[in-house]
Amino acid sequence: xxxxxxxxxxxxxxxxxxxxFGTLKAATNxxxxxxPLCGDDVTMDVIVEDGKIRDIKxxxxxCAISMAAASLVTDAVKGKPIAEVKRMSKEDxxxxxxxxxxxxxxxxxxxxxDTLHKSIGDAK
Amino acid sequence: xxxxxxxxxxxRNDFPIFKRKINGKPLIYLDNAATTQKPQRVLDAxxxxxxxxxxxxxRGVYQLSEEATEQYGRAHAVVGKFLGANANEIIFTxxxxxxxxxxxxxxxxxxxxxxxxxxxxxxxHSNLVPWQQFxxxxxxxxxxxxxxxxxxxxxxxxEKLIGGDTAILSVGHVxxxxxxxxxVKKLVSMGKNAGAITIVDGAQGAAHVPVNVKDINxxxxxxxxHKLFGPTGxxxxxxxxxxxxxxxxxxFGGDMIKTVxxxxxxxxxxxxxxxxxxxxxxxxxxxAEAIAFIQTIGLENIAAWERELTQYALKKLRxxxxxxxxxxxxxGIISFxxxxxxxxDVASLVSDDGVCIRGGHHCAMPLMxxxxxxxxxxxxFSVYNSFEDIDQLISSLAKIxxxxxxxxxx
Numbered sequence: 001x002x003x004x005x006x007x008x009x010x011x012x013x014x015x016x017x018x019x020x021f022g023t024l025k026a027a028t029n030x031x032x033x034x035x036p037l038c039g040d041d042v043t044m045d046v047i048v049e050d051g052k053i054r055d056i057k058x059x060x061x062x063c064a065i066s067m068a069a070a071s072l073v074t075d076a077v078k079g080k081p082i083a084e085v086k087r088m089s090k091e092d093x094x095x096x097x098x099x100x101x102x103x104x105x106x107x108x109x110x111x112x113x114d115t116l117h118k119s120i121g122d123a124k
Numbered sequence: 125x126x127x128x129x130x131x132x133x134x135x136r137n138d139f140p141i142f143k144r145k146i147n148g149k150p151l152i153y154l155d156n157a158a159t160t161q162k163p164q165r166v167l168d169a170x171x172x173x174x175x176x177x178x179x180x181x182x183r184g185v186y187q188l189s190e191e192a193t194e195q196y197g198r199a200h201a202v203v204g205k206f207l208g209a210n211a212n213e214i215i216f217t218x219x220x221x222x223x224x225x226x227x228x229x230x231x232x233x234x235x236x237x238x239x240x241x242x243x244x245x246x247x248x249h250s251n252l253v254p255w256q257q258f259x260x261x262x263x264x265x266x267x268x269x270x271x272x273x274x275x276x277x278x279x280x281x282x283e284k285l286i287g288g289d290t291a292i293l294s295v296g297h298v299x300x301x302x303x304x305x306x307x308v309k310k311l312v313s314m315g316k317n318a319g320a321i322t323i324v325d326g327a328q329g330a331a332h333v334p335v336n337v338k339d340i341n342x343x344x345x346x347x348x349x350h351k352l353f354g355p356t357g358x359x360x361x362x363x364x365x366x367x368x369x370x371x372x373x374x375x376f377g378g379d380m381i382k383t384v385x386x387x388x389x390x391x392x393x394x395x396x397x398x399x400x401x402x403x404x405x406x407x408x409x410x411x412a413e414a415i416a417f418i419q420t421i422g423l424e425n426i427a428a429w430e431r432e433l434t435q436y437a438l439k440k441l442r443x444x445x446x447x448x449x450x451x452x453x454x455x456g457i458i459s460f461x462x463x464x465x466x467x468x469d470v471a472s473l474v475s476d477d478g479v480c481i482r483g484g485h486h487c488a489m490p491l492m493x494x495x496x497x498x499x500x501x502x503x504x505f506s507v508y509n510s511f512e513d514i515d516q517l518i519s520s521l522a523k524i525x526x527x528x529x530x531x532x533x534x
Contacts, residue, residue, distance in 0.1 A: 002147055003472040004527075012532030038468035038484045039498035061498045063466035064528075105472065 006065060006099045015064040020074035022057045031119035032060075035111045037104075040066040042111050044074075044119045051124060053077050053085060058115075063108050065101070070112035072096040077116065082123050088113060125421050127429035129510050136508045138163045138417075149478035152513045157300050157328060157457050157504035158482055159350045162414075166353060169413035173406040180402055182379060195409050200395065202412035203360050206419075207345060208336030213368065215361045215398040216408050220327040221250040223346035223361035224294070226374040226398065227323060228254035231292065232262055234370050235321045238291040242320070244269040244277055244306065245494060246299040249487040251325040255294060264291065269311075271494070275304045275451035282314060290320040297329025301486040301502065302449055303434075303457030305333060312342045321367075327351060332430060332455035334423045337362050349407065354414030358407040361398075368394040375400040426507045430456030433505045437514045445525055449500060459486075459500040462521065465528050467499040473527070474520040481517065 027045035034041050040062030047055040056078055058070045076096055077085045093113045094101060101109045125131070136142040139161045142151055153161060173195065179188035181196045201211035217223045241255050245268045259266050269282040286293060293315035298305050308324050315322040323344040329335060330347035337345045344367075348359040363371065373380055373391055377400040382390045391397045418426065434456055441448060445463040462470050471483030484499040485492045492499055503517065 002476045004476050007469070007473065007527065007531065009532055012528060014532070015528075016532045036485075036489075038466070039489070039492065040468075041498060061466075063468040063472075065469075105468075108468065 001100050001102050003102075006101060006105065008099055011064055011068045011097070011099060014068035014071040018058075018067055019071040020057050020078075021059060021071070023059055024055055024057045029119045029123055031115050031121075033111060033115040033118060035062070035066065035107050037107050038063060040108055040111050042066065042070055042115045044112070044115045046116070046119050046123075048082060048120065048123045051083070052079060052081050053120075054079075056116075058112065062111070065097075065099075065105055066108040066111045069093060069097055069109050070115075073112045073116060082120055085120065086117065088117075125425055127421065127425055127507060129512075132429060132508055132510050133512075135421075138165070139508060140164055140167070142508070146478035146480075147476055152477075152479045152516055154503040154505065154509065154513060154517065155480045155482050156331075156506035156509075157303075157351070157486075157502065159356065160331070160353050160506050161508070162355065163353055163417050165417055166355065166410050166413045170355060170406045170410040173409050178406075181405060182396070192405060196403070196405050199408040199412040202415050204362070206335075206415045207330070207347075207360070207362050208338050209345075209362045210365065212394055213362055213365050215363065215368070215395040216403050216411075217346075217359045217361055218357055218404075219348040219350070219359035220325060220346045221254075221359075223344075223359055224250055224323070224325060225254050226361055227294075227344055227346075228258045229374050230371050231321055231323075232258070233372050234367060235291045236319055238289050238320075239264050240285075240289040240291060241266045242269065242282075242286055242290050242293045242295075242315070243267075244295050245271045246277070246302065246304060246306070246491055247296050247488070248300050248325065248327065249489070250327070251294055251296055252490070255292075269295070271304075271491075275299075275302050275449065276453075277304075277306055277311075279307065279310060282311060286311075286314040286318050286320065288318065290315065290318045292321045292323065293318075294323035294325065296325040296327075297335075298332060298455040298457070299488075299491075300328050300457070301488040301491055301500070302451065302459050303454030303504070304451050305329075305453050305455050308342065309340050312340055316341060328455060328457070332427055334427070343367055349411035349414060352411075352414050353417055354411040355404075355407040358404045358411050360411075363394075365394065368398070371398075373397050373400070377401050379403075421507060427455070429507060430505045430509075433509055433511070433514065434458060436511055437503065437505075437517075440514055440518050443518075443521075446521070449495065456505040457502065458504075459502045461497060461500055462525065465524065467501045469528075470501050470521070470524060473524045474517060477516060477520040477523075479513075479517050479520055
């Protein structure tokens with residue numbers, strides 16, 4: 001696989017114009033996670049209400065793949081029940097990204113979902 | 125042998141890996157600070173050992189074992205000579221990290237009882253994390269010699285930091301992240317005057333700067349074979365003979381003992397005292413062969429060629445959207461940032477053109493924090509790199525800049 005196959009139009013677009021980027025002062029759950037491989041740094045702010053994700057924002061720095069994944073995952077989980085979000089798998093995330101991701105970049109792709117899962121670890 | 129662009133390209137014929145293609149394109153390897161490629165003669169030496177001399181060392185009195193022991197002993201001498209030391213002052217370890225850990229687990233026994241370990245802000249994690257743990261175990265603290273805006277160390281500050289409180293001074297010879305060459309001789313002299321134990325992390329230094337440990341006057345010098353055209357899994361620790369004799373062993377077991385009873389043991393002579401268990405015998409022989417390869421060209425000549433490539437690359441990289449993080453003197457390493465493009469994306473994408481560069485924090489997270497960046501793109505040269513390698517990198521970078529500028533406009 002060649003790397004440029006990952007950098008499709010929608011990925012570059014999300015990298016330049018991320019969705020749900022910022023902080024939530026009223027966050028009930030927050031978690032910051034790093035990808036030691038390349039220094040990606042993502043924080044998820046989540047407002048959990050009645051067992052659902054009422055609002056979510058992320059901020060941080062990272063490569064195009066990790067940032068695009070953060071936009072897509074925050075879009076996908078807004079309004080969803082916590083139990084369902086906790087069940088989201090690697091495959092679900094790769095479906096959202098809609099690009100081939102090689103083994104080395106998988107960590108970048110999964111960082112946002114991992115951060116989200118850790119932020120809502122004890123939420124019900 | 126003075127290296128020119130033509131004979132640099134010719135030298136590639138000695139390295140089998142350059143026969144392969146990446147995505148149908150020639151391999152352009154610009155990540156030599158991570159590890160260098162291996163010449164055929166090093167691969168042959170390792171193979172020859174297994175095919176013709178393989179036996180364990182120091183035990184058998186049969187011919188094969190004698191040959192293996194003799195070659196392993198000679199490898200100590202070759203590495204020693206390369207660093208300006210004697211054979212019995214060289215301990216084989218797995219790598220620079222293990223060499224530094226060996227010290228971090230033993231040096232308390234010979235250090236002056238004081239409260240500070242002095243490092244620099246440029247350290248690789250391997251010369252930082254072991255000392256953080258050491259400081260916790262011995263209730264000490266670490267102080268850092270600061271880096272100035274030009275990416276060199278602040279020697280005036282070092283003068284003030286190194287003193288009566290300094291138990292250990294451990295400094296990198298060359299920064300793996302930025303390429304800055306530190307004046308280790310000057311720092312070691314400050315450490316010596318203060319009566320501290322002096323250690324140099326030579327992971328990058330030994331590959332790019334001719335080293336003489338007696339001239340540097342350090343107590344310990346650590347390096348890895350794989351950054352010097354040798355195999356992975358073998359490194360060296362130079363230690364001043366009288367200190368190695370006082371230093372307690374790090375690992376215990378076979379080979380490192382002189383006598384053993386059910387209750388106790390006595391230790392073998394140095395360096396065997398520090399080489400418990402069967403070592404990487406074939407790799408030690410490969411290490412010695414790699415040094416022989418370097419000596420046919422001369423490390424001075426390799427360093428001169430790397431400087432020439434660095435100057436060429438610095439000139440070519442002065443482009444819009446690219447920021448260089450580079451001081452006035454560097455050992456064949458250049459770090460840079462592409463505006464609005466993460467280093468990891470750059471490294472991934474140039475790989476499509478067969479170009480291998482590093483993107484990330486280069487195992488120097490605190491340094492990246494100080495610079496206020498998550499990471500850099502890093503290129504690092506070796507003897508087989510040419511001007512054309514740099515030209516290809518520049519054209520690949522232009523392509524990526526265009527892609528990020530034009531892509532995702534919607």
